[in-house]
Amino acid sequence: MIGVVTPGLETSVQDLPGRIGYWEQGFPPSGPMDSWSFRLANLLVGNGPEAAALECQFIGPALRFDAATVIAVTGADMKPKLDGQPIESWTTIPVQAGQVLALGSAAAGARAYIAIAGGIDTPPVLGSRSTFHMAGVGGVEGYALKAGQALPVGRGRAVPRRRVRRDRRPEIVARRDWQIEVVRGPNDDWIDEEGHRRFFASDWKLQAKSNRTGLRLTGPEFTFAPRAYEKRPEHGQHPSNILDHGYPLGAINLAGQTPIILVNDAPSTGGFINPYTVPTATFWKLAQSRPGDIYRFIEIDIEAAQTLRRQLDRLCSLDSLEPI
């Protein structure tokens, strides 16, 4: 068991690929936003990449271990300490019974991951341990960690101490600007050419009102193609309105004039257009960016997006670890 001393800010249990098979009933997949850092944390402690681990957001938790085990911390730099002594991130760390791991606030990036040998063993709900706290599903009784809770842990196996090679880690530094890949569609034909040009040529600022559901952006106004005006009344009045349809994860959802990038805990359907979609391999950038950061979008095609995903999957393997 692991005792939660302090919970941090919305620290949650997540697993991969998350809750699959219930999207049509309104359940998003959930799962870790930065699945690159998440998978490597699990590999460092001898777990499969999919095992349940903790996602910390902006401020990490303090945890007390009641038995000896190995852990790893990856992702955002939250200055982890074990019984007050700084420890290295991206490394297998042995801990003794009674020791306390404490994470601080993120010095670079936004989301850190804590994996424990054997994985977190909370009861799966609809096939997944991932927390979807908006509906109180999964995780620990449906919600983010609370002080005083105890987390069950599965049985781990002995692993050598290893670290993630430098060139196999996501580049998480204190930065203000990001290049974010997007694929056009599904509703790019509702935006006019000048609107597309402006979208790709402008800086987009990440608002503080962003979370695991969506990332809100501030930037110039969109302009629309004739299709957005010449439509049946059931689509709605505003040019960004469309007959209710499914929302892809990563969709840049245009609600009025506010683009919201839909991420892991997003609504499954709704009545706004999605002119662009951020591909899977770029999600770690969304996960590690902070309010006030600037996005510039670049267009890639479907094949390039799929190639990026395959390359990332290859990085999330044991080949990326080296002995200490």
Next chain:
Amino acid sequence: MIYDRPRFAPGGDRIIEFELGDEMSFELNFLVHTLARRIRESRVKGVIELIPEMASIQVSYDPDLISYRDLTEELLTLRASIGDLSSLELASRIYYVPILYFDPWTRECTEDYRAKLAEKEPDPDLLVRMNGLKDRAHLKQVHSGTEYWVAALGFWPGLCSLMPLDPRCRLTAPKYNPPRTWTPKGTIGLGGALTCIYPDQTPGGYQIFARTPMPIWDRLQRLKAFKSSLALFKAGDRVRFVPVDRAEYDEIAARVDDGSYEHQFADYQKFSIRGYQSWLAEIASPQREAAQ
């Protein structure tokens, strides 16, 4: 209209939007659910999840197993295999949903909204006025006078979009502007031409005027109806609202609380477009008054 040739659009590296038409109609939605069933039955390689909606299906897939282009070809072939729409049949259950019209909870919620967010006409009065009805009793009669088709699920776990099957009972309403920050669990709302049941306390934008004590979603899976699924409805089910009085409402609510409540429903029956269309033809006049 239903497109002669469906449209495809990508949603990043692992999703296809498969658009079959551009209007809200029963035939189009029936086609969506029939096609969704065929995609599942034919176990198209690489397909992970489907979200059938009003006029489109979102398909998520594993690009390591099938390419975007090959998947669109598979989907086109399945669409072409559906011949004449009128011969389609779909298995559909019907649920009987007890409903208390003009209940105190939705009234309290609307009053809270009017006090804190924006002044507006009380929701039932707005529905009566905009739909040319005589009074609230008339609204209750029209709203409960039809079976509804569960056209889609989504936005929130368990939330259902209901289309009235009897055109004489079609009601329309604008949505809240700005939306509500909260809605009581079990509230019945109406926006556009759709009715919805709010599965939990959530934000919302539909006009509200009634409440059901019958849960349609239960994350703790206490009642029998939720043993295999947290959400009650599946797309293609039907709903009939059964008006109850306050005493019946409280009795049902008490049985829900003690865990003994059993949902009233009729199991899967064949629902056919031809049967539906001939029933529509039998209705002498498309005027609402004819139903009374």
